[in-house]
Amino acid sequence: MNVRTRFAPSPTGRLHLGNIRAAVFNWLFARRHDGAFVVRLEDTDVDRNVEGAEAQLLEDLAWLGVDWDEGPDVEGPHGPYRQSERMKLYRAAGEKLWAAGQAYPCFCEEGEGEESDPADPGFRRYSGRCRALSPAEAHRRVDAGEPYVMRLAAPLQGTIEVMDEVRGAISVPAEDIDDFVLLRADGRPTYNFAVVVDDVDMKITHVVRGSGHLSNTPKQALLFDAFAVPRPVFAHHAQILSPEGGKLSKRSGARAVADYRAEGFLPEALLNYLSLLGWSDPEGREVLTRDELIAAVSIERLGASDALYDPEKLRWVGSQHMARLSLDEIVAGVRPFLRAAGPPVGEWSGEVLESAVEALRTRLSAFGDVVEHLHYFAPSDEARTVALAAVRQDGSARTVIGAVAVAFAALPDREWTPAGLKAAIVQAGRDTGIRGKGLYTPVRLAVTGQEHGPDVARILHVIGREEALARLAEV
RNA sequence: GCCCCCAUCGUCUAGUGGCCUAGGAUCUCGCGUUCUCAGCGCGAAGACCGGGGUUCGAGUCCCCGUGGGGGUACCA
Numbered sequence: 001m002n003v004r005t006r007f008a009p010s011p012t013g014r015l016h017l018g019n020i021r022a023a024v025f026n027w028l029f030a031r032r033h034d035g036a037f038v039v040r041l042e043d044t045d046v047d048r049n050v051e052g053a054e055a056q057l058l059e060d061l062a063w064l065g066v067d068w069d070e071g072p073d074v075e076g077p078h079g080p081y082r083q084s085e086r087m088k089l090y091r092a093a094g095e096k097l098w099a100a101g102q103a104y105p106c107f108c109e110e111g112e113g114e115e116s117d118p119a120d121p122g123f124r125r126y127s128g129r130c131r132a133l134s135p136a137e138a139h140r141r142v143d144a145g146e147p148y149v150m151r152l153a154a155p156l157q158g159t160i161e162v163m164d165e166v167r168g169a170i171s172v173p174a175e176d177i178d179d180f181v182l183l184r185a186d187g188r189p190t191y192n193f194a195v196v197v198d199d200v201d202m203k204i205t206h207v208v209r210g211s212g213h214l215s216n217t218p219k220q221a222l223l224f225d226a227f228a229v230p231r232p233v234f235a236h237h238a239q240i241l242s243p244e245g246g247k248l249s250k251r252s253g254a255r256a257v258a259d260y261r262a263e264g265f266l267p268e269a270l271l272n273y274l275s276l277l278g279w280s281d282p283e284g285r286e287v288l289t290r291d292e293l294i295a296a297v298s299i300e301r302l303g304a305s306d307a308l309y310d311p312e313k314l315r316w317v318g319s320q321h322m323a324r325l326s327l328d329e330i331v332a333g334v335r336p337f338l339r340a341a342g343p344p345v346g347e348w349s350g351e352v353l354e355s356a357v358e359a360l361r362t363r364l365s366a367f368g369d370v371v372e373h374l375h376y377f378a379p380s381d382e383a384r385t386v387a388l389a390a391v392r393q394d395g396s397a398r399t400v401i402g403a404v405a406v407a408f409a410a411l412p413d414r415e416w417t418p419a420g421l422k423a424a425i426v427q428a429g430r431d432t433g434i435r436g437k438g439l440y441t442p443v444r445l446a447v448t449g450q451e452h453g454p455d456v457a458r459i460l461h462v463i464g465r466e467e468a469l470a471r472l473a474e475v
Numbered sequence: 476g477c478c479c480c481c482a483u484c485g486u487c488u489a490g491u492g493g494c495c496u497a498g499g500a501u502c503u504c505g506c507g508u509u510c511u512c513a514g515c516g517c518g519a520a521g522a523c524c525g526g527g528g529u530u531c532g533a534g535u536c537c538c539c540g541u542g543g544g545g546g547u548a549c550c551a
Contacts, residue, residue: 010551045550110549122476124547149549167480176478176547184549191551215479215546236480243486245543273487276500280488286500303488306544310486313501323514362514373513425510440510452512 003035004205007061007068008195010042011053014256015060017274017309018240018248022209024274025237027066028297029208038202039071041082042195044188054082060257064267065290070202078202083194090189093197093227094150094182102226103182105138105148106130125178126151150183152219152226160218165235167304172218180219192216196223199232207232208299210239211306237302238278240309248309264333264367269321273314277307287320318365331357333367341371345378348462355418356462359454377462379449384471387445391475396434397442398475403428404443405472408465416465421457447471 005026009019030037039061043049054072061068070076080086097103106113106129113129130138131153142148155174162170182193189197195216199207214236224231242248260270268290276286280303281296288296322330331353338353339346348356360373375383391397407424415423429439444456447468453459460468 008551012551042551048551117476120476122547164480170479172479178547181549186549188549190549195551210545211480212545214544216551218479238481239544241544247544276487278487284489284499286487305481307488308486310501313487316501319514360513363512376512435510437510444511450512454511454513456510 002205003030003033004038004203005030005035005208006038006040006199006202006204007066008040008042008198009057010045010048011057012048012050013053014258015057016248016256018210020060020064020257021240021274021277022237023061023066024064024271025279025297025302026206026208027068028275028294029206029299030069031294032297035205036069037067038076038078038204039068039081040198040202041072041084042191043082043084044191044194046084056258060261063261064257064271066271083189083198086194086198087187087189089201090183090194090197091187094189094193097152097182097226098150100226100228101153103150103152104131104133104179105142106151106179106181107141107146107148125175126180128156128179131179147185149181149185151179152182152222154179154222160222162217162221162231162234164214164217165233165299166237166302170214170217177219177222192219193223196220196227200224200227200229204232206235206299208235208237208302211236211304212239233299235299235302236304238305238307240277241306243308243310245308260366262368264337264369265318266321266325266366269318270314272321273317276313276317277309278303278305287317315365322361322364322366327354327357327361330361330364330367334364334370337368337370341374345374351417352462352464355458359458359462376448376450376453376459383449384474387449387451388474391442391445394442396438397445399432400428400434400439400442401446401472401475403432405469407431408460408469408472411465413465416461418455418457418461421460425457443472446475 007023007026009015009023015023027037029035039058041054043054058071058073068074070078070081072081074081094103098105106126108126108130113127115123115125115127117123130151133141154177158174159171160174160177162172164170180192181190183189198204199220217234217236221231221234240248257270261267271290272288272293275288275293275297279297279301281288282298282301283296285292285296325333334357335353338348345356356377357370359376360370363373364370379387391401404425407428408421411420411424414420425439425443429435432439440456441451444453445451447456447463448459463471
């Protein structure tokens, strides 16, 4: 079978962690089987469409490395790929179902003709009143221009069974699904109808999505049946919930894909983390490349229970991917963030830049993290004041600083390197008879204003002779 | 209200009746490496939601309860 999957977002805003999850799996799955991945825009709700959202959405997908074979901006044999441009198709599909006796026009006002149950306050269901109309009358009234909606002639009794690849067979009583609306009075399709018409037309073979869509599935299955086409494979995976377990909303950490991008997060790492929610590698690996994910992905390994978004683990995955990068790659990734930080760090280049990145690389989950660690090179005034005071109070420390300053001053320029500086410090230690902590800490304090941080020699290399000597002289 | 789905360490998960005195990852803590921090290595702590069944045997199967998620729209 030629696998075809799709991602069908609404252009209502940025792509979020929640909605991207389905895109990731569908894409991985299509690639795994050399199939096609289709992007379709569900923009039938004109009021909710947001200007520019479509372009951003595609941009976010592209950044993630999720590429599509057919979509709004790619010609394909099953287009157009915007629902707003497919209106004729939905109407035609409605007519077809009517002609086949699977649907019927309904002339009731909205809310009219519904059954209710005094014993069950929340109960509401369309009675099927217009279903009883004779074909002749229905046609007469439609032809007369009377407003109507098209409803599905849903099964009256029995149970509707749907096969879900993740959770097995699920069934719902037929009475719980009424003759829902397919085409609105203004001719626009409802969500469930548009989805199925498109999935049929676009020959979608696997519908993989979050468990939130599970309750739509029986309705959609009924529609596939009404069209007399085979149902696609349905698979409902875990949905992403907020860290607290509630719905993933902006407040609860549902960040836009674009935010991660802006922070310099590695797209491959985000892809990796997302795939880990509700899916597990048969070999138990947790850090996987794009290609490894494609090779490993399968519906069988999808989980049924919802997963909580865990920013901590995301960071860890990010750091793991970062660790696999070469120094050059990190330098390149970090450069824009350094530039934005302004001088002097914005002007680092060559060996100095490399040294700085080498000093910081184990602390990065994303390129943008680099700015949080710049204080190691450019300490705040308060930090230095406090640190300097501590050094001045300590006779041994002052001795060290003096010796180190002398050693540094004598260091040829070409030896102003991490190795050369380290040697100079060691030499100063020998001269003063002070070693270990007593030797390094005063230097670190005087230079960085902090007790902890990356290799002191590296920091000295980065800040340069002039600045380094100036700081030591302040003691 | 009614319908559907879900339920293993705080979190992500492995586990398809005996291999489970429940494994891995993250997080936390300790030790080691090291001038310190980060990283890395090693170790510790930490879970089968509750109650009934079925079975020689249940984390694994069934039922009920509880909790969570979703639906119940001429929203998507």
